Amino acid sequence: MDLQPSETCCAPVTESVLDEGEAEELAGLFKVLADPARLRLLSMVATAAAGEACACDLVEPLGRSQPTVSHHLSLLVDAGLLTREKRGRWAWYRVVPERLEMLRTVLAPAALSS
Amino acid sequence: MDLQPSETCCAPVTESVLDEGEAEELAGLFKVLADPARLRLLSMVATAAAGEACACDLVEPLGRSQPTVSHHLSLLVDAGLLTREKRGRWAWYRVVPERLEMLRTVLAPAALSS
DNA sequence: ACGTTTCATCGACGTCCGTCGATGTCTGGT
DNA sequence: ACCAGACATCGACGGACGTCGATGAAACGT
Numbered sequence: 001m002d003l004q005p006s007e008t009c010c011a012p013v014t015e016s017v018l019d020e021g022e023a024e025e026l027a028g029l030f031k032v033l034a035d036p037a038r039l040r041l042l043s044m045v046a047t048a049a050a051g052e053a054c055a056c057d058l059v060e061p062l063g064r065s066q067p068t069v070s071h072h073l074s075l076l077v078d079a080g081l082l083t084r085e086k087r088g089r090w091a092w093y094r095v096v097p098e099r100l101e102m103l104r105t106v107l108a109p110a111a112l113s114s
Numbered sequence: 115m116d117l118q119p120s121e122t123c124c125a126p127v128t129e130s131v132l133d134e135g136e137a138e139e140l141a142g143l144f145k146v147l148a149d150p151a152r153l154r155l156l157s158m159v160a161t162a163a164a165g166e167a168c169a170c171d172l173v174e175p176l177g178r179s180q181p182t183v184s185h186h187l188s189l190l191v192d193a194g195l196l197t198r199e200k201r202g203r204w205a206w207y208r209v210v211p212e213r214l215e216m217l218r219t220v221l222a223p224a225a226l227s228s
Numbered sequence: 229a230c231g232t233t234t235c236a237t238c239g240a241c242g243t244c245c246g247t248c249g250a251t252g253t254c255t256g257g258t
Numbered sequence: 259a260c261c262a263g264a265c266a267t268c269g270a271c272g273g274a275c276g277t278c279g280a281t282g283a284a285a286c287g288t
Contacts, residue, residue, distance in 0.1 A: 013153065013156055013157045013160055013214075014157075014160040014161065014209070014214075015161065016157070016161060017154065017157045017158050017161055017175075018153060018154050018157045020150065020154075023150035023151075023153045023154045023157075024150045026147075026150075026153055027147070027148050027149050027150040027152075027153055028148075030144050030145075030147040030148040030153075031144075031145075031148035033140075033141070033144040033148075034141050034142075034144040034145035034147075034148040035141050036134065036137035036138045036140075036141040037137075038141075039127065039132060039137045039140055039141055039144075040131065040132050040134075040137045042127055043127045043128075043130070043131045043132045043137075044131050046127055046128040047128065047129065047130060047131055061131075095128070097223045100127075100128075100221045100222075100223060101223065103221050104218045104221045104222065107214045107217050107218045107221075108214075108218065109211045109214060109215065
């Protein structure tokens with residue numbers, strides 16, 4: 001389930017009715033954000049010093065097991081919201097601002113109302 | 115599960131680390147958007163003429179049963195994304211732009227990077 | 229008063245998903 | 259070569275959720 005390819009998924013929800021495909025793709029993206037653990041991980045990485053965070057520093061503050069944290073981070077990466085870079089034994093994560101911007105665009109209000 | 119009361123849930127995800135409560139509340143909101151049927155309903159109401167749509171006009175284009183459509187609309191209303199007004203035998207729905215704007219704010223990039 | 233229409237609610241079923249312990253994989257140090 | 263540490267993957271369990279048919283509630287027309 002890799003969502004990255006289509007960087008510009010859909011027009012704003014308020015602009016035209018989404019077809020099944022667009023809706024499915026967008027829903028998949030929102031589904032990744034629809035979990036408190038993943039939202040906190042995203043938030044932790046976003047606010048980390050130097051703009052990146054090591055997975056080793058996320059397990060304890062999140063309060064979940066290491067496999068669970070790894071699982072959630074993988075989903076965030078697959079959704080294009082984070083990037084993973086392995087350096088030595090550690091994995092470093094960064095947010096992808098363009099991806100957040102894309103979601104903001106989708107939620108934008110109608111440009112002009114009739 | 116009524117989410118309306120707190121109109122301004124959280125600071126942007128990129129600003130400070132969300133605590134469990136904020137994350138849970140935000141996740142609940144995104145969960146409502148994390149379904150293709152609900153996204154299409156939201157889109158249909160948003161693009162409807164006069165800014166409102168009758169439930170009777172949403173069942174057929176969505177391609178789901180009437181109870182299912184009603185269920186999804188109720189979730190959207192509970193999440194504060196739609197309002198419902200009953201006029202006679204019909205139920206009319208409108209989008210709540212402030213709610214979408216709130217979500218856009220949460221996804222906003224950091225104001226300034228170090 | 230009765231039937232019809234519109235919509236919400238209920239109960240049930242199947243599937244998806246978050247979670248964990250156990251295990252595998254790779255890296256670096258001794 | 260061996261061990262230890264960091265992380266990903268696997269398999270399994272339990273709960274949450276989308277879906278539908280059946281039913282309930284309310285409003286309108288005749």
